Amino acid sequence: MTSTYAHAPGFVAGDRPKIVTSRFEFSDSYTIERYLATNGYAGLRAALAQPATSVHDEVKNATVLGRGGAGFPAGTKWGLTPQEVWPRYLVVNGDESEPGTYKDRLLMERDPHQLIEGCLIACYAAGLSRCFLYIRGEMALAQERVATALNEAYAAGYVGKNILGSKFSVDIVLHWGAGAYVVGEETALIESLEGNRGMPRLKPPFFPAANGLYGQPTIVNNVETLANLPWLLCNGSEAYTAIGTKTSPGTRMVAVSGHVKRPGVFEIINGVTTFRDLLYGEEFCGGIRNDNQLKAFVPGGGSAPWFTPDQLDLPFEASQVGPAGSMLGSGAIMVMDHTTDIPAAALTLTRFYAHESCGKCTPCREGGTWLERILTRVVEGTGTDADLDQLIEVGSSICPGDFPHASNADLGLAAVPFPYKMTTICFVGPSAYAPVHSALTLFRSEFEARVTTRKRIPVTAVANSTTGHAS
Amino acid sequence: MSRLTDANIAIAYEIIGRYPRPKSALIPILHLAQEQDGYVAQDAMKHIAELVGVTPAEVFGTASFYEMFKFEPVGKYLLNICGTMSCALMGAEELMHHAEKRLGIKAGSTTPDGLITLEHAECQAACTEAPCLQVNYRYRFKMTPAELDTLIDDLAAGKLTDEIPAHGVLATVRQRIPAERGVGAVAPEKVNESPEWLDGKSAL
Numbered sequence: 001m002t003s004t005y006a007h008a009p010g011f012v013a014g015d016r017p018k019i020v021t022s023r024f025e026f027s028d029s030y031t032i033e034r035y036l037a038t039n040g041y042a043g044l045r046a047a048l049a050q051p052a053t054s055v056h057d058e059v060k061n062a063t064v065l066g067r068g069g070a071g072f073p074a075g076t077k078w079g080l081t082p083q084e085v086w087p088r089y090l091v092v093n094g095d096e097s098e099p100g101t102y103k104d105r106l107l108m109e110r111d112p113h114q115l116i117e118g119c120l121i122a123c124y125a126a127g128l129s130r131c132f133l134y135i136r137g138e139m140a141l142a143q144e145r146v147a148t149a150l151n152e153a154y155a156a157g158y159v160g161k162n163i164l165g166s167k168f169s170v171d172i173v174l175h176w177g178a179g180a181y182v183v184g185e186e187t188a189l190i191e192s193l194e195g196n197r198g199m200p201r202l203k204p205p206f207f208p209a210a211n212g213l214y215g216q217p218t219i220v221n222n223v224e225t226l227a228n229l230p231w232l233l234c235n236g237s238e239a240y241t242a243i244g245t246k247t248s249p250g251t252r253m254v255a256v257s258g259h260v261k262r263p264g265v266f267e268i269i270n271g272v273t274t275f276r277d278l279l280y281g282e283e284f285c286g287g288i289r290n291d292n293q294l295k296a297f298v299p300g301g302g303s304a305p306w307f308t309p310d311q312l313d314l315p316f317e318a319s320q321v322g323p324a325g326s327m328l329g330s331g332a333i334m335v336m337d338h339t340t341d342i343p344a345a346a347l348t349l350t351r352f353y354a355h356e357s358c359g360k361c362t363p364c365r366e367g368g369t370w371l372e373r374i375l376t377r378v379v380e381g382t383g384t385d386a387d388l389d390q391l392i393e394v395g396s397s398i399c400p401g402d403f404p405h406a407s408n409a410d411l412g413l414a415a416v417p418f419p420y421k422m423t424t425i426c427f428v429g430p431s432a433y434a435p436v437h438s439a440l441t442l443f444r445s446e447f448e449a450r451v452t453t454r455k456r457i458p459v460t461a462v463a464n465s466t467t468g469h470a471s
Numbered sequence: 472m473s474r475l476t477d478a479n480i481a482i483a484y485e486i487i488g489r490y491p492r493p494k495s496a497l498i499p500i501l502h503l504a505q506e507q508d509g510y511v512a513q514d515a516m517k518h519i520a521e522l523v524g525v526t527p528a529e530v531f532g533t534a535s536f537y538e539m540f541k542f543e544p545v546g547k548y549l550l551n552i553c554g555t556m557s558c559a560l561m562g563a564e565e566l567m568h569h570a571e572k573r574l575g576i577k578a579g580s581t582t583p584d585g586l587i588t589l590e591h592a593e594c595q596a597a598c599t600e601a602p603c604l605q606v607n608y609r610y611r612f613k614m615t616p617a618e619l620d621t622l623i624d625d626l627a628a629g630k631l632t633d634e635i636p637a638h639g640v641l642a643t644v645r646q647r648i649p650a651e652r653g654v655g656a657v658a659p660e661k662v663n664e665s666p667e668w669l670d671g672k673s674a675l
Contacts, residue, residue, distance in 0.1 A: 009612050010599040048674040087662040099555045102596035127669045130491070130656065137502075137539045138551075138595060140608040143642035150646050160652035166674035167667045171654045173489045174646040178498050179538035181593065195497035195523070197536035214492055214659045255599055257557035263599035302556060302594070332598065334556050348559040352593050358536075 010255070011106055012264035014283045017243050019251045020227045021267045023111050030145045032152040035113040041158055043230030047121045048166050055125035059229065062237035063249050065270075067103075068093055068184075068222030069301065069330045071318050078126040080209035081217035088217040090128040091193060091208075092119060092226060094135040094142070095177050095184045099302030099352055100332030103253035103265055104223035108135065108142035111227070112149035116159065116172060118226030121233055123170045126219055130171055132193055137177040147174055181356035185426045186220040187212075188358065199360045200426040224253055224331075245271030248317050254278065258335035259292065260285035268316060275299065276312040279335060292337035296442065300329025302349045303431035305404045305418065306438035325406040325415040342446045346439035347375045353432030363398040364429030370394045371432050383451040391440060395433035398423060403437045413441070474518040479503055482645070483522050489648065491656045493523045501534050505639040510541040541638075546581045548626050549638050551592035552604045558594075561601035567591065569616040573623060586627060588638075609635050 011024055023029035023038055035041070047055045060075030081088055092115070096104040107115060119131045133150075135143050150172060153159045161169045180198045182188050187201035190213050205211055212218025228250060232240050241249040248271030255265045256278055262285050268278065278284045279294065288294050296306045305326040307314075314320050321328050336345055354368035374391055377383040395403065399420045407415035422430050440447060475483060482503060487496040500522065504515035511534055520527040534540045552570060554563045567578060570589055574582055581588040597603040600612035604619075611622060625631050636643060668674045 010597065045675070050673050051671050052669050052674075053671070084665070086665055087657075087659055096596050097594055099594040100557055100598050101594075102598060105596045124668060124674065127666050129662070129666050130654075136596070137537070137641070138605065138608050140641050140643075141610075144644040147642055147644040147646045151644075154647075154649060154652045157652075160648070161654050164675065168674040169654045169667070171489070171648065171656070173648075175495075176499060176502060176641065177537070178502065178534075178540055180536060192498065193495055194492065195494035195525075195533055197533055216659050257598035257601060258560045263557075263601075265599060298556070334560070334598070336560065340560065345556060345560065348554065348556045352555050355593060 010102065010263070010265045011110075012262065012266055012284075014266065016267065016269060016283075017251055018267055019231045019240075019243070020107060020111070020114065020224060020253065022231075023114070024106075029110050030112055030149065032113060032149065032156065035111075039234060040113055041117055041230075043233035044117050044120050044124075044158065045164065046233045047124050048164060048168055052125050052127060055121065055233070058237050059125060059232065062232050062240040063247075064225060064228050064232065064240075065248060065250075066222055067224035067228075067252060067331065069098070069303075069327075071328065074122075074221060074225050077209060077221070078122070078219055080207075081126070081219070082210055085217050086127075087129040088127055088219070089213045090119060090123050090126070090131040091186075091189060091213060091218055091220045092131065092133040092223060093184065093186065093189055093220055094133060094139075094223045095189060096136055096223070096330075097181045097184055098330045098332060099349060100255060100257055100298060100334045101301050101330040102255050103331060105136075105139055105142055106265060107223050107227050107253075108139070109145050112142075112146045113153065114227050114230055115146070115223055116149055116153050118229040119172055120159065120163065120170065121229040122219065122221060122226055124168055128170070128219060130173070132173050132175050132213070134175045134177060134183075134189055134193060137179045143174070143176055150174055180358070181352075182358045182426065182428055185428070188426070189220060190218060197358070199358045202425055244269050245317060247271065247319055252316065252331055254316070254331040254333065256285050256333045256335065258297075258333075259289045259337035259340070260287065260335050261289055262286045271317040272315055274313050274315045275307070275333070278333065279312065285335075288335065288337050290337075292339060295336045295338045295340050296342070296438075297336060298332070298334040298435075300327045301332040302334075302352060303327075303427055303434055304329050305406065305434050306442060307406050308408055308442060310408055311406050322418045323415065325404045325418060327418050342439050342443040343375065343379045343450060346435040347372070347379050349435040350375055350432050353428055357428055357432070361424040361426075361429060363423045364432065367394050367398045368429060368432040371436055375436060378447060378450055381450055385448065385451050385453045387451060388440065388444075388447055391436055395437055398429045398433050403433065405438055405441045408442060411442070473508060473512060474514050475504060475507060475522075479507055480522070483519075487523065489656055491658050494525055497523055497525075497530065497533050498537070501530070501540055502641055505540060506641065507639070509547075509637060509639045510544050513542075544585075545638055546586050546588035547637050548587050548606050548635065549590060549608075550587050550604060550606055551590050551595070551608075552578075553592050553595045553597075553602065555594040557598035558602040563602040566602050566604070566614055566616060566619060570619060570623075573620060587623070606631075607635050607638050608641060
């Protein structure tokens with residue numbers, strides 16, 4: 001029993017409800033012994049003691065929002081499968097790679113049995129007959145911990161044939177990725193799981209719930225979403241909805257990184273905790289490093305439009321963050337203090353998305369690369385003022401129309417609500433533009449200071465000079 | 472270099488057996504090949520094509536999409552320095568410059584002794600521990616240039632061989648499904664009934 005975070009750097013405990021991180025305080029939290037000693041697999045027993053439909057109802061009543069980015073309720077998602085089409089599969093999305101995000105990795109490394117139990121409950125409730133647990137390739141420790149946990153769980157009769165002696169049987173197959181951000185998109189994940197290049201599929205017709213893995217109904221759930229289920233089944237949906245707000249119940253894990261005094265991953269109360277609490281609260285990050293001024297922050301992973309101090313008092317509630325011009329995404333906040341070189345910071349994200357484009361849609365493949373190249377020359381000081389307009393033009397071909405951004409009193413800007421229109425299948429293309437657009441909208445002077453302004457020669461002057469008549 | 476060894480063929484069949492369609496086993500078996508040789512050799516891809524029942528071009532088509540697969544030998548240690556936003560804000564660029572200077576190579580190349588391949592990586596999901604890096608996908612957090620020097624010294628002196636296996640070895644623990652416990656994979660077209668436990672009654 002220790003409270004050191006030797007095995008989970010980044011995680012900061014606190015005096016708050018713990019739904020998914022309750023075992024993080026133990027140094028052996030990933031072992032089956034610790035899991036069983038701390039109410040492990042009790043949620044599974046509770047589930048199997050009732051008909052599958054009532055487990056499904058319990059999850060629906062709790063409104064467990066998807067924690068992968070889109071925030072779609074898991075119980076509703078499970079209900080979208082077509083009637084009487086079998087088999088159905090569960091695919092667990094553990095391909096966490098959104099810039100700024102890490103919670104799934106900790107949940108897999110620190111409490112793999114909780115995830116396994118969550119998978120089992122989902123399979124039981126939604127009639128899913130095989131589970132594929134896809135872990136990002138670069139996460140060697142998570143793969144080892146989950147593999148060990150699965151081996152233990154199979155041996156102890158929690159996974160496989162006739163689980164706990166019941167008629168419920170399901171295999172959980174561990175699958176590793178091999179390094180591709182876009183595979184975090186659910187249809188690309190399915191392509192990858194089928195042994196193909198990880199390129200997203202067009203929706204419709206390929207909504208996974210109807211037409212997913214091998215063309216069968218497939219539920220794709222995020223690791224954190226599933227990790228909520230054991231607690232939910234043990235404590236009931238009323239206890240779950242008692243935490244947080246009506247539209248955002250429960251807790252969620254949030255990683256705050258960048259220029260704060262104490263960066264960390266926190267399990268916070270959903271819908272209630274504000275960005276100010278997180279950035280400045282003593283139990284969270286404790287303020288900006290060196291007591292510097294906050295310049296901007298990315299509220300929901302690298303794909304999210306940026307916020308400035310004006311938006312600090314917004315709570316972690318999608319229905320408020322969306323109209324304010326951004327999204328909560330995957331629960332990742334990246335903080336920039338007043339010393340930050342904004343164009344260079346935006347470039348690090350745009351480079352990421354340009355690099356990770358799968359190449360299927362032209363606006364993303366070409367546009368992302370253009371954005372990166374143009375922004376690179378602006379940052380390096382060899383750009384011109386025409387480049388700034390070009391950035392907007394390239395971005396507009398990925399996302400036509402108004403792009404979401406935050407309001408800003410000083411600049412006299414009103415917020416443009418999230419989401420945007422897009423010309424690509426998935427969100428990688430628009431994500432390359434999000435940092436460019438936010439940075440250019442909110443901090444245009446920093447870009448202008450770096451570029452060479454080329455004076456346009458008026459047409460009349462050109463005409464006069466060619467005819468030789470001095471004016 | 473080589474086709475899969477007999478021991479690895481056995482593992483490959485075990486993996487293939489877990490999927491309703493054999494092609495799904497492609498990426499896990501490519502990792503197995505990379506574990507065997509340190510990179511994915513051409514002969515290995517031909518062999519995998521035979522095992523999985525697709526063409527070698529399809530194997531390469533899939534493999535070449537994914538960054539972790541290397542098609543020519545790399546250093547014993549792959550040093551991936553993260554450069555995405557949180558790490559960049561906390562000094563990743565300085566760390567990369569230091570690594571390039573110290574190793575005498577540019578990112579994307581290997582030291583002449585074949586010990587270290589240096590790469591610029593994208594977000595490694597350790598953003599609060601910035602700047603971070605991975606050596607053969609094992610993390611090092613909040614790295615300073617001095618700590619990077621120590622790490623490189625230790626790698627060269629062979630002090631970290633227990634903790635960090637050679638490139639290609641990813642997880643050191645493999646999933647094993649005991650035959651008597653596994654449900655087994657069935658091709659989807661062979662199933663058209665609802666699972667047994669959906670009979671409206673509790674399972675226990």
